Amino acid sequence: MNIVVLVKQVPDTATERKLNADDKTLDRAASDGVINELDEYAIEEALQLKEKHGGEVTILTMGPDQATDSIRKALSMGADKAVFVNDDALHGSDSLQTAYALAQALGTIEYDVVVLGSESTDARTGVVGAALAEYLGLPQLTFARKVDVDGSTIRIQRQTDYGYDVVEAQLPAVVSVVEKINEPRYPSFKLIMQAKKKPVDKKSAADAGIDTARVGLANATTETVDFDAAPPRAAGTVVKDEGDGGAKIADFLVEKKFV
Amino acid sequence: MAEVLVLVDHVDGQVKKVTTELLTAARRIGEPAAVWVGDGAESGRAALAEYGAEKVYVATAELNDHVVAPKAELLAKLAQDKGAAAILVSATAENKEIAGRTAVKLGSGVLTDVVDVNADVVAEHSIFGGATITHARVRTGVPIVAVRPNSVPAEAASGAAAEEAVSVEVSDAAKTARVVERVNEEQGERPELTEAAIVVSGGRGVGSDDFSVVEDLADSLGAAVGASRAAVDSGWYPNQFQVGQTGKTVSPNLYVALGISGAIQHRAGMQTAKNIVAVNKDPEAPIFELADYGVVGDLHKVAPQLTEEIKKRK
CATH class of the missing domain: 3.40.50.620 (HUPs)
Incomplete structure (x- = not known):
C-alpha cells in the first residue's frame, strides 16, 4: 500500500510569529521553521500502515527552500522518499489554492492513501483535507483518531464533539489525523544518517501540473486587508492565597456578575 | 436584499x-x-x-x-x-x-x-x-x-x-465516506465546550485523573470542562476536551484555568476569552500575564473553597 504524507513547514510556535508588512503573508524568516506538529502524527500513522500492509511512504511538501529541513526530518522518521514542490509562483497561496496545488501534485504520484495533519499550527484553517478530497473526488476520512485498513476498505474513527463517528470508504482516500491517534517516534541515529541519502524529487509548479494562474498571492481567493498587534490585555490582579483565595475569586465573579 | x-x-x-x-x-x-x-x-x-x-x-x-x-x-x-x-x-x-x-x-x-x-x-x-x-x-x-x-x-x-x-x-x-456508526462519549449534562459561556479547565496541576475538583467548580457555575494538553497527554481527561492549539478554540465570557501554566500551545485556544481567572502554584506562570484575576496557590485548596462560596452566594 503506497502512502503519501502531506508535510507542511510552519513557524515554531515557541518563537515570535509575524506577518510581512508589504504583502501581509507569513514572515517565514522571522521564526524557525519546524514540521507542523500534527503532520508528525500523520507520518507516524503512515509508517504504521506501511509496517502492517507494506508499500512505500512518500512525503509531499509544498513550500519555500527552507522547507527541505522539514522534509529531512520526515525522512529521518522513516519515510522512503519525498516530492518537494518548490516554486515562487506558489508564494502567498491560501488554503484552497494550497489544496488545489497539492491535488495536482498528487496526480504525479501513485498512492492508495493520502495522510495529513487535521490542521496546521500557523493558519489553523482546518479545511485543506476536506478541500483536497473535493478536488480529488476521493472519500474524505478526516479528523481520524484511529485508522484500520482491510483489503480495499478503510475505516476510521472520526473525532466529534460528542465522541466519534465510525466512517468507512473504499481506497484510495484522504485521511487527516488528530493527536489522539498515536505517539510519533523519534528518529534513530541510523535513520538520520540514511535520510541524507533518500531521494527528494524537486518539482516546479509546472512539473507538478499546477496552473500558475490559479495559485499565489495575486490569484488568492482571500485577501488580508490589514493587520495589527492585538491590544494588550489590561493588567489584572494577582494575589497570593492566604487561605481565602477561593473566596476572593468568588468576590471577583460576583463583581463581574457571573455569580 | x-x-x-x-x-x-x-x-x-x-x-x-x-x-x-x-x-x-x-x-x-x-x-x-x-x-x-x-x-x-x-x-x-x-x-x-x-x-x-x-x-x-x-x-x-x-x-x-x-x-x-x-x-x-x-x-x-x-x-x-x-x-x-x-x-x-x-x-x-x-x-x-x-x-x-x-x-x-x-x-x-x-x-x-x-x-x-x-x-x-x-x-x-x-x-x-x-x-x-x-x-x-x-x-x-x-x-x-x-x-x-x-x-x-x-x-x-x-x-x-x-x-x-x-x-x-x-x-x-x-x-464515498459513509458514517456507519455514531458513538456518544459525552459526559453528563454539561454545555458543549466551544459554545459554553463559562469554561473551567484543568492542567498539570490537577495531578491525577481525578478531575472532580475541576468538574465540581464547573458544575457550580454551569460551565463546560476543558483540559490542557498536559492533562490530556497524561490520560487524565478525554481528548475532545482539550483546549489549545492542537485542540479546541474557545472564546467564553469567563475562562477559569486551574493548574495550567499558560504555554502558547494553551493560550492559542483561549486567549480571546473575555474574562480569565487563573489559579497556579507558580507565581511566574505565564497564565498570570493574561489573568484578570489570579491566585497564586494550590488549586486543590482554592478551587473547592471557590465552589463552596459560589454555592453559598447563588
Missing part, C-alpha cells in the same frame, strides 16, 4: 446559541436565510424567527449519512439558486470542512475562525495565539465565513422564518 445563508447548528430540535449569533451577523450583510439539515425544524423555527431568519430551508437527515460532502452540495446549490450574498457557518471542525468544500464548488474563498464580520463581509481574525488581529475579505465568488462561537453578541429581531423544503439529489461522489 440578497439572502445570507446561515447553516443551523441544532441538537434535538433546539437551535444552538451560535446560530443566533450567526443570524445577528447575517442581518448586517443581507436577509438571513437559515439552512436546517435533518429533523426537528418545526421545533427550532421559533428561535430562528426570533433572531431574524426570513426563511428556513429544510433538507432531509439523509445528508448526514455521509461525511461533509452532501451538506457542501446543499449549500452550493442553495447559494447558486438563491443568489446568496454570503454563507455563514459556525467555526466547528466539521462546519469549517463544509465551508471549504462548498468554496471549492463555488470557486469562492473561505475565511475561518473569524471573531467578527461587517456589512461588507470583511472579517476580523485573532491569530498567532491572539497576538495579532487581521482583517480579511474574500476576493472571488460568494464569501464563505466560519464564525467562532461567542464572538458576535446575539441580538433578537423578528423574522418570518418561512419554511421551504429543499430537495437535493446527493451525487455519488458525495457518498
Whole structure:
C-alpha cells in the first residue's frame, strides 16, 4: 500500500510569529521553521500502515527552500522518499489554492492513501483535507483518531464533539489525523544518517501540473486587508492565597456578575 | 436584499446559541436565510424567527449519512439558486470542512475562525495565539465565513422564518465516506465546550485523573470542562476536551484555568476569552500575564473553597 504524507513547514510556535508588512503573508524568516506538529502524527500513522500492509511512504511538501529541513526530518522518521514542490509562483497561496496545488501534485504520484495533519499550527484553517478530497473526488476520512485498513476498505474513527463517528470508504482516500491517534517516534541515529541519502524529487509548479494562474498571492481567493498587534490585555490582579483565595475569586465573579 | 445563508447548528430540535449569533451577523450583510439539515425544524423555527431568519430551508437527515460532502452540495446549490450574498457557518471542525468544500464548488474563498464580520463581509481574525488581529475579505465568488462561537453578541429581531423544503439529489461522489456508526462519549449534562459561556479547565496541576475538583467548580457555575494538553497527554481527561492549539478554540465570557501554566500551545485556544481567572502554584506562570484575576496557590485548596462560596452566594 503506497502512502503519501502531506508535510507542511510552519513557524515554531515557541518563537515570535509575524506577518510581512508589504504583502501581509507569513514572515517565514522571522521564526524557525519546524514540521507542523500534527503532520508528525500523520507520518507516524503512515509508517504504521506501511509496517502492517507494506508499500512505500512518500512525503509531499509544498513550500519555500527552507522547507527541505522539514522534509529531512520526515525522512529521518522513516519515510522512503519525498516530492518537494518548490516554486515562487506558489508564494502567498491560501488554503484552497494550497489544496488545489497539492491535488495536482498528487496526480504525479501513485498512492492508495493520502495522510495529513487535521490542521496546521500557523493558519489553523482546518479545511485543506476536506478541500483536497473535493478536488480529488476521493472519500474524505478526516479528523481520524484511529485508522484500520482491510483489503480495499478503510475505516476510521472520526473525532466529534460528542465522541466519534465510525466512517468507512473504499481506497484510495484522504485521511487527516488528530493527536489522539498515536505517539510519533523519534528518529534513530541510523535513520538520520540514511535520510541524507533518500531521494527528494524537486518539482516546479509546472512539473507538478499546477496552473500558475490559479495559485499565489495575486490569484488568492482571500485577501488580508490589514493587520495589527492585538491590544494588550489590561493588567489584572494577582494575589497570593492566604487561605481565602477561593473566596476572593468568588468576590471577583460576583463583581463581574457571573455569580 | 440578497439572502445570507446561515447553516443551523441544532441538537434535538433546539437551535444552538451560535446560530443566533450567526443570524445577528447575517442581518448586517443581507436577509438571513437559515439552512436546517435533518429533523426537528418545526421545533427550532421559533428561535430562528426570533433572531431574524426570513426563511428556513429544510433538507432531509439523509445528508448526514455521509461525511461533509452532501451538506457542501446543499449549500452550493442553495447559494447558486438563491443568489446568496454570503454563507455563514459556525467555526466547528466539521462546519469549517463544509465551508471549504462548498468554496471549492463555488470557486469562492473561505475565511475561518473569524471573531467578527461587517456589512461588507470583511472579517476580523485573532491569530498567532491572539497576538495579532487581521482583517480579511474574500476576493472571488460568494464569501464563505466560519464564525467562532461567542464572538458576535446575539441580538433578537423578528423574522418570518418561512419554511421551504429543499430537495437535493446527493451525487455519488458525495457518498464515498459513509458514517456507519455514531458513538456518544459525552459526559453528563454539561454545555458543549466551544459554545459554553463559562469554561473551567484543568492542567498539570490537577495531578491525577481525578478531575472532580475541576468538574465540581464547573458544575457550580454551569460551565463546560476543558483540559490542557498536559492533562490530556497524561490520560487524565478525554481528548475532545482539550483546549489549545492542537485542540479546541474557545472564546467564553469567563475562562477559569486551574493548574495550567499558560504555554502558547494553551493560550492559542483561549486567549480571546473575555474574562480569565487563573489559579497556579507558580507565581511566574505565564497564565498570570493574561489573568484578570489570579491566585497564586494550590488549586486543590482554592478551587473547592471557590465552589463552596459560589454555592453559598447563588
